[in-house]
Amino acid sequence: MKKLLKFIYKTDLLFSLAAFILALLISGIIISLSGYSPWEAYVTMTAGAFGSPNAVAKTLAKATPLIFTGLAVAFSFKGGLFNIGAEGQLYMGGFAAALVGIYVQGLPGILHLFLAVVAAGIVGGLWSTIAGYLKIKRGTHEVIVTIMLNYIAIFLTNYFVSYPFKAEGMIPRTEELPASLQLTRLLPHSQLTTGLLMGIAFALIVAWFMKNTVYGYEIKAMGFNQDAAEAGGVNLKRGILLTMFISGFLAAMAGVTEVLGVHGYFIKGFSPGYGYDGMAVAVMGRNNPLGVVVSAILFGALRSGGMLLDRVTDIPGDFVVIIQALVIIFIATPAIIKKVMKKKERRQGNGN
Amino acid sequence: MKKIVACLLCLMMVLSLTVGCGQKAAQDNAEDGNAEEATAKIGVVLGIGGLGDKSFNDNGYAGIVRAKDELGIAFDYVEPKDLAEFETYHREFSQDGQYDLIIGLGFDQADAIKKVAQEFPEQKFLLIDGVVEAPNVASAIFKDYEKACLIGAFAGQVTKTNKVGVVGGMDIPLINAFVAGYQAGAKYINSDAEVLVNYVGAWKDPNTAKEMAISMYDKGADIVLQAAGGSGLGVFSAAEEKDKYAIGADVNQNALSPDHIVVSAVRRLDNVIYDQIKKVVDGNWESGVFNLGLKEEAVSYALEDSNIEMPQEYIDKVEELKAKIIAGELVIPNKIEDVDKFLTDNK
Numbered sequence: 001m002k003k004l005l006k007f008i009y010k011t012d013l014l015f016s017l018a019a020f021i022l023a024l025l026i027s028g029i030i031i032s033l034s035g036y037s038p039w040e041a042y043v044t045m046t047a048g049a050f051g052s053p054n055a056v057a058k059t060l061a062k063a064t065p066l067i068f069t070g071l072a073v074a075f076s077f078k079g080g081l082f083n084i085g086a087e088g089q090l091y092m093g094g095f096a097a098a099l100v101g102i103y104v105q106g107l108p109g110i111l112h113l114f115l116a117v118v119a120a121g122i123v124g125g126l127w128s129t130i131a132g133y134l135k136i137k138r139g140t141h142e143v144i145v146t147i148m149l150n151y152i153a154i155f156l157t158n159y160f161v162s163y164p165f166k167a168e169g170m171i172p173r174t175e176e177l178p179a180s181l182q183l184t185r186l187l188p189h190s191q192l193t194t195g196l197l198m199g200i201a202f203a204l205i206v207a208w209f210m211k212n213t214v215y216g217y218e219i220k221a222m223g224f225n226q227d228a229a230e231a232g233g234v235n236l237k238r239g240i241l242l243t244m245f246i247s248g249f250l251a252a253m254a255g256v257t258e259v260l261g262v263h264g265y266f267i268k269g270f271s272p273g274y275g276y277d278g279m280a281v282a283v284m285g286r287n288n289p290l291g292v293v294v295s296a297i298l299f300g301a302l303r304s305g306g307m308l309l310d311r312v313t314d315i316p317g318d319f320v321v322i323i324q325a326l327v328i329i330f331i332a333t334p335a336i337i338k339k340v341m342k343k344k345e346r347r348q349g350n351g352n
Numbered sequence: 353m354k355k356i357v358a359c360l361l362c363l364m365m366v367l368s369l370t371v372g373c374g375q376k377a378a379q380d381n382a383e384d385g386n387a388e389e390a391t392a393k394i395g396v397v398l399g400i401g402g403l404g405d406k407s408f409n410d411n412g413y414a415g416i417v418r419a420k421d422e423l424g425i426a427f428d429y430v431e432p433k434d435l436a437e438f439e440t441y442h443r444e445f446s447q448d449g450q451y452d453l454i455i456g457l458g459f460d461q462a463d464a465i466k467k468v469a470q471e472f473p474e475q476k477f478l479l480i481d482g483v484v485e486a487p488n489v490a491s492a493i494f495k496d497y498e499k500a501c502l503i504g505a506f507a508g509q510v511t512k513t514n515k516v517g518v519v520g521g522m523d524i525p526l527i528n529a530f531v532a533g534y535q536a537g538a539k540y541i542n543s544d545a546e547v548l549v550n551y552v553g554a555w556k557d558p559n560t561a562k563e564m565a566i567s568m569y570d571k572g573a574d575i576v577l578q579a580a581g582g583s584g585l586g587v588f589s590a591a592e593e594k595d596k597y598a599i600g601a602d603v604n605q606n607a608l609s610p611d612h613i614v615v616s617a618v619r620r621l622d623n624v625i626y627d628q629i630k631k632v633v634d635g636n637w638e639s640g641v642f643n644l645g646l647k648e649e650a651v652s653y654a655l656e657d658s659n660i661e662m663p664q665e666y667i668d669k670v671e672e673l674k675a676k677i678i679a680g681e682l683v684i685p686n687k688i689e690d691v692d693k694f695l696t697d698n699k
Contacts, residue, residue: 054447170459170482171435189447189471191440269434311395311428311444 013291016284016331020298023326030322036315044315048308049301057190058307061262063300064192065090065254065271067199069278070285070292071206072251077287078210079243080223081135085128085146086251087275088153093124093252094259095157098266099165101177101259109180116181117256124252125245127153132244136237142244150275161268173267183261195257200293202253207289219243251275280328299324390426391633392452394419395445397438399458402431407603408621412457412480415622419629438464446472453478453632455625465489476637478628480621483641490638492624495645496526497533497686498677499617500579502646502653502670503599504537506615507575508545509666510597517548517568519587521555521580529686530579530601536684536691540698541669548573552583561586569594575614577601588613597660606657614662616654623649647678 028038049059069086076083083089097120104115131145162172183193210216221229222239230236254274259266281299285291302320310317396416398409409431419425428451430441438461445454446468454475456465459482466484469477477489484491507516516538520527531549538545548571550564561583565576569590575597578584584601591598591612600606600616624644631637644650653670655662676682685694 058444169463171463173435173463189443191443263436263439267436270436272434272437307430307440307444310430311441 013286013288016286016291016295019327019330020284022330023323026326027319027323031315031319036313040313041309041315041319044309044313045302045305045320047305049305053187054190055304055308057187057192058304059297059301060196061191061193061300062303063296064195064199064257064261065274066277066281066296066299067196067203067293068250068254068257069274070281070296071199071203071278071289072247072249072254073278073282074285074287074289074292075206075219075250076243076247077282078223079219079239079247080226081132081240081243081247082143083128083131083146083244083247083251084143084279085131085149085153085248085275086254086278087271087273088146088150089124089128089248089251090253090255090258090271090275091153091157092127092255093120093248094255094270095160095266096120096123096252097256098174098177098259101181102175112178113181113260116260117253120252120256121249124255125247125249128244128248128251129241132241136240157266158268161266165266167265171267173263174265176265177260181260182264183257191262193257193261195261198253198257199296202250203289203293206250210289215242251278254278277324280324283328283331391423392425392629393450394425394427394629394632395448395451395454396427396429397441397445397454397456397461398429398431399460400432400434409457411603411619412455412621412625415625416455416629418622419626419633422626423630423633425629425633435460439467442468442477443471446475449475452476453629453637455628456480457621458482476632476639478625480624485641487639490628491641492628492650493641493643494619494651495643495684495686496617496619496651497529497536497684498645499619499651499653500530500533500577501537501540501677501684502674503577503601503615503617504534504539504547505541505670505673506537506653506662506666507534507577507599508538508540508542509669510614510662511542511545511573511575513572513574514542514544515546515548515568515571515573517550517565517573517576519561519564519568519576519578519580519584520549520551521583522553523551525687527551527579528688532685532688532691534577534579535688536694537673539691539695540682541673543695552580555581555583557583558586558589562590565590565598566594569596575599577617604654604657606654610657610659612660614655614658614660618652618654620650620652645677646674 031038031041048055050056069090072086073083097116100116100119104112107115127149128146130149131142134140134145135142161174165174167173167175183195186192186194210220218229218234218239221232221234222236226236258270263270277299281292281295284295302323306317306320309315394416401409403409403413416427420427432438432441442454442456442464445451455478457480462479462482462484465477465479466486469475469484469486469489473488475488479489479491481493482491483493518531518534520531535547538547548568552561552564561578561580565587568576576587576591577599578587579601588598588609592609598609598613600608600613602619604616604618606613606616628637677684682698685691
């Protein structure tokens with residue numbers, strides 16, 4: 001039985017890989033139908049993603065926030081919830097980190113950093129918990145609430161950073177954070193910071209949490225079957241709140257690594273949709289924390305490859321979005337096929 | 353499973369065909385590149401809005417294309433979607449190391465350029481419409497009050513009531529310089545002219561701008577300049593409603609209401625960018641802050657696309673004024689309080 005599970009698990013990841021390759025092939029056809037050379041596109045993208053130490057750094061830098069948003073979405077999926085609000089949570093978290101960084105003073109560097117990170121996590125977590133709270137109190141579906149909360153968070157932080165907390169100058173951003181708070185760059189001149197290590201650490205923690213703690217077990221049980229879990233003694237309300245909180249906490253970390261790492265300040269619109277891409281990352285990573293890290297890096301590679309594509313060729317870098325979408329479609333459809341196949345088997349089994 | 357494999361195989365075969373063709377195309381491109389060695393390589397970070405905005409970005413892009421055609425440069429450009437991407441793109445271009453000049457369009461790129469220019473002291477940058485003081489950055493800003501002066505001179509001649517108006521976006525130095533130039537031009541050319549001034553207080557409030565323009569028309573003004581960004585569109589609808597004249601700004605807005613807009617004050621980003629690229633090609637590029645006006649052809653006026661014909665004698669008079677400004681005989685005030693002194697000095 002165990003072996004079987006392992007096998008399915010493995011094939012699942014293989015499926016993801018197959019879907020990725022299939023998506024590349026189909027996108028190649030779309031690119032050539034649009035009158036560009038897919039060969040040139042992929043060669044350029046590969047160079048942009050892995051062609052040099054700088055390129056690799058860029059890929060990893062782009063992967064960093066995706067690891068967190070991927071983890072956030074995957075975590076909620078595990079608990080049978082859909083957190084579509086990672087985008088809003090990372091803005092709230094990033095803003096909280098910036099505020100703590102700028103306005104809390106007199107703390108030693110490492111403690112200050114810790115405080116900023118924790119504050120961001122709590123703010124992001126609570127923001128996400130609003131959806132959980134409404135779900136258990138009013139039965140509102142968390143998909144709707146988290147989506148709407150995204151807009152509230154984005155426009156709220158836009159307002160804050162355009163008016164009350166705006167730094168001098170013409171750009172809607174906060175003051176620069178003190179140097180002691182900014183994440184160390186792993187490669188000079190790159191945007192790759194220790195945020196990546198943080199991401200990997202968080203992935204390991206989440207994996208451990210799911211496997212070795214009672215809460216993790218309960219959340220998983222909730223994900224398999226809520227009613228059964230409740231019948232089995234899981235406190236459903238607590239489970240939902242906890243899942244949403246942790247998911248929001250993780251998403252907020254994406255804001256932290258961008259604000260403290262890449263930019264050094266909170267700037268309006270710093271996320272080009274990392275929260276939404278997190279869903280794709282989670283799906284491709286099969287909701288497995290380590291799978292999320294791998295798929296985040298692949299998506300990071302797509303992004304940095306797409307940037308070079310934009311810059312040096314006529315081919316629009318937006319093709320990357322097509323590839324991402326195809327990946328999701330191909331992962332989603334075999335799942336359907338599988339389900340159908342399973343049902344057939346069952347029916348046949350009954351017939352005999 | 354078999355079906356999937358079959359599908360995959362099919363796809364691969366189809367793709368291998370297209371890949372075959374693609375490879376050829378790529379080689380062709382490479383050969384093209386080798387055939388004519390570029391005189392310089394330019395990286396361009398466009399402003400938000402990107403190409404097709406019929407304004408800032410398109411105008412700047414035209415200068416780069418002209419440089420490509422006339423000077424034989426090569427260029428790559430990117431269209432950032434958000435403020436936060438500026439730094440990434442400037443960093444990308446800088447890291448590449450093969451660009452002789454990186455151009456950033458728009459004041460909102462100042463922070464990004466400042467930061468990246470510090471890290472790459474060998475890399476040359478050009479910032480359009482903003483200032484970064486660094487040894488490897490050239491900043492181009494515009495003497496908008498000079499073009500405003502020419503526009504004022506048009507208004508002063510076109511008006512039959514000797515009353516002209518201007519609706520400003522906000523009561524800030526930038527807009528006041530524009531208003532000052534306008535007043536100076538109108539009164540210089542027509543000493544009887546009276547200039548009505550009002551400020552919307554916002555850049556995206558065409559309704560208020562329209563109300564202000566209507567009240568100016570009601571007070572007897574027959575031509576009103578908009579200097580209010582997005583709010584300025586309200587001035588045009590007021591002109592349509594009252595069947596009076598209006599003046600466009602920033603870019604050639606004449607086509608927006610060709611029966612009412614007689615002239616537009618324009619910036620010529622294309623000329624500025626072309627000149628800077630030329631300097632790079634010629635090897636005499638230098639950093640610094642460049643305040644560019646009529647003399648450098650960085651600002652101008654546009655009569656095209658308007659259905660109202662401007663009498664040649666008016667144009668001649670404006671050109672005469674322009675020549676005087678370029679020659680340095682007239683120094684246009686950029687503060688409203690200096691306008692009177694300018695007028696008494698230059699009677």
